Amino acid sequence: MPTYPRATWVRPLWWVNGRDQDCSRPLLIKQWVARAEPPKPPKPLFGIEMTSWSGQLGATGWVAEAYTATAAYLAGVNEAKNAPESWLRVSELYADCADPLARFSAGFAAAAHEQRPRRMPSGLDGTVREFARRVPKVVREAMVATGGVLGSAADVTAFVAEPDRHRATYHPVAMRKYRDELVAKEPDFADDPDAAEVVRASIEALEVAYGAAPAAPPAHDQSNVIRVLEQQFSTDPKLRHKREYWGIAYERALKTLTKMEKAGTPIENAVIVHRMISGFEKDGMRKARRWREVPLEPDLLGAAPEVEPGLELRAAAVAVAVAERYRAPGAQSDWWERRITLEILGDTTFDGPTRRDLDARVRADWKADLAPGARRPNAAVTGTPRAAVALVRALLVVAVGSLPARPDAAVTEARERAIELIAAHHIVLDDEERDR
DSSP states (O other): OOOOOTTTTTOOOOOGOOOOOOHHHHHHHHHHHSSSSSSSHHHHHHHHHHHHHHHHTTTTTTHHHHHHHHHHHHHHHHOBBHHHHHHHHHHHHIIIIIIIHHHHHHHHHHHHTTTSSSSTTOOOHHHHHHHHHHHHHHHHHHHHHSSSSSSSSSHHHHHHTTHHHHHHHHHHHHHHEEEEEHHHHHHHGGOOHHHHHHHHHHHHHHHHHHHOOOOOOOGGOOOOHHHHHEEEEHHOOGGTTOGHHHHHHHHHHHHHHHHHTTTTOOOOOOOOHHHHHHHHHHHHHHHHGGGOOOOOOGGGGGSSTTOOOOOOSSHHHHHHHTTTOOHHHOOOTOOOHHHHHHHHHHHHTSSSSHHHHHHHHHHHHHHOOOOOOOOOOOSSSSSSHHHHHHHHHHHHHHHOOOOOSSHHHHHHHHHHHHHHHHHHTTTTTOOHHHOO
């Protein structure tokens, strides 16, 4: 018998009371959290965990096969769409997987709160309560990173059928995170001796049960994680034909596994790279099939600082193919602005950037790539960060604007403006690309 209540009310258009209209992931989850049967986590925390698990599930290959590729796509983005059949499949995914997984990870906030400093002075209870709400994220990340939970539909089914069997595995992870939160916040109570004493007592109790907090977390030794990753890449036969994804998968896995190890999770394998690579592959294929739905905001080149382009830049295969055909006479083949553009197009975490986000990203990359004493990054076509930002924006407009889409005069005009800006930097575009 399932530990968590089953959502038996899932039926067509349940999320809009039977009306045929657009839906989105935020709307679906809002309605889900409101309707889900108790006992359930607090509303904000339940919503956060549902959203996070939805994204994790949508990135797995087996979800696309079991619930349709469109449902997997919609589970991973905040895109409004009138697709009742697909939203029903997303709802079924939530009933089968996301809801019980969210209840499990969110439940560790309450477990951490049980370890809270007692007899805090009046007015500080709310502050302490917030510390526990930061615990579920670390538990969720541990569940994903260590493998065995999202590997297949059977893995999830087995996990959620008997969640109590797994609670002891993740309880120490949650308690160490809560201990670390208290240690980090302890200086905030220095001016209140009574509160400081209570917080210190809670920290010491957690340290006795789960070990002392790391003395210097930023200096974490990555040697074990690196060893595990190198072993995974060198011995795993399933990775041999995925070399084009090795770089980004290694980088992200190193960051994620290091974070998990710092939080106290033993790292014995790096199967997380399979989920990451599967996500990269599925994301690119979905975008290639769904090019008609890639929106373009023509004001990306505009001057207004608050413009929100609303671009879907997640590994759009056609757009990447266009960007790869740009040539800059006199520059190296992998010229800097083109490389940054391709990185943004392929970055699944940089989704729907605002103009301000894009500016900050390019300027940060410019600064990071400057060699000592150099005025510009190696192979850069532009001479200043401001010019680089404008050129990358133009490249993105042309790349995404080259996707076959419904005719739009504003998009065409924005693309022509972008081509003119690119040409001003003596960058040659193939005639075939200009005429599309």
